[in-house]
Amino acid sequence: MNKPLTTAESQPNDLSQFWMPFTSNRDFKAAPRMLVSAKGIHYKSHDGRDILDGSAGLWCVNIGHGHPKVVEAVKAQTDTLEFAPSFQFAQPLAFELAQKLSGITPDGMDRIFYTNSGSEAVDTALKIALAYHRIRGEGTRTRLIGRERGYHGVGFGGISVGGMVANRKFFGPLINGVDHLPHTHNLAEQAFTKGQPTWGAHLADELERMVALHDASNIAAVIVEPMAGSTGVLVPPEGYLQRLREITAKHGILLIFDEVITGFGRLGTNFAADRFGVKPDLFTMAKGLTSGYVPMGAVAADNKIYDTFMSESPGGIELFHGYTYTAHPLACAAAMATLQVYEEESLFQRAADLSPHLEDAIHSLKDLPNVIDIRNIGLVGAIELAPRDGAPGARGMEACIKAYEAGLMVRVSGDVIALSPPFIVEKSQIDEMMDILSKVIKAID
């Protein structure tokens, strides 16, 4: 266990300076929930309680907390080379990591561009798509298509193609030339489905209507999460992603998968592309890439996209894009060690093997009060509660806070409770999570 913090360290007496993200600062600062250390599948709260990590942090700590291999790798890298520029210079781990990653990406998607977060990965993928079309002489292809209820991070690119209204409505006109496919959630047709719903593949055909309206020659790319996580776990209907692939391929539109959550074993396979047997042209990753130990994201590109930049751009810099911290040595070290842990501990397989247990356990909650849907895939589960009249999200937030008080961290999106534990979770701990959730759901009205 990490060295316990002193009271002064764990309970700062002034909370006003840190402007917290995606949080009611006023509510939190009135009743803080401080996490002071973590090991394995537990956080330690500032009042000394063990909190089961039912969400792998923010869907990222797939290998569990405090894994000595990753901790050591980052420490050692700090001693050797803490920073080196990646513009015009490089450090060897960047290439080693890209090579290692290309061993688990879908065939022919071996070109890796590094970022520091999922949001940056999304911006990068959209920019590569636009520049790719221009470089190959189809510069009219500038329109981007996202999906309602999509979450693609918080950059202007990501919120433009994203479809969560609260994340968009405050921020002006955004990027123009964007359309949104309909989301695929439909309780009447899909409630309490285990795994992929059978209803909904036809919603991909809406893309044909957009092509008919704008003409394919104006459309650069379609971006979707293969499984939408942040919006409350929407599992893709059977055949839906295949249909999107067919339509995009037919019209020369790039297909981008946002695999920031689904990548690195969350669905029991390397990537969702593998799980669903659909290969995009570009995909984003982050979170599980380093298991959250150091921030890092990336985009994997089909080799043909990279090759086009190399052969068609006139010489000199091929892509005018990059971050100060692209391929940061500490992030590369964390990612190398994380990938090694996944391999040595067969963690993607473990996620797949645990999936039926999570499915049975979570669906056993279906008769609890206010539960209107339960859904699951891989090592992800969600419980949708009916919204309170006039106060959507209130019941979900109350569940989140009560669960924490009872020793369990979950994520909520509106009134959807999401579970996505680290892959090292034991079956008994999944059961413990369900016990807590069951008591919590019964206790709120």
Ligand code: PXG
């Ligand atoms: N794309 C997807 C699909 C994501 O889920 C991002 C992009 C942005 O990544 P960064 O690293 O910039 O946050 C995400 C992030 C939640 C939750 O509770 C989900 C995310 C982030 C924080 C909370 O569902 N997803």
Ligand code: PLP
């Ligand atoms: N703003 C200024 C003034 C900068 O000089 C830079 C980078 O040099 C940035 C923003 C971008 O920062 P980053 O490369 O960390 O995304």
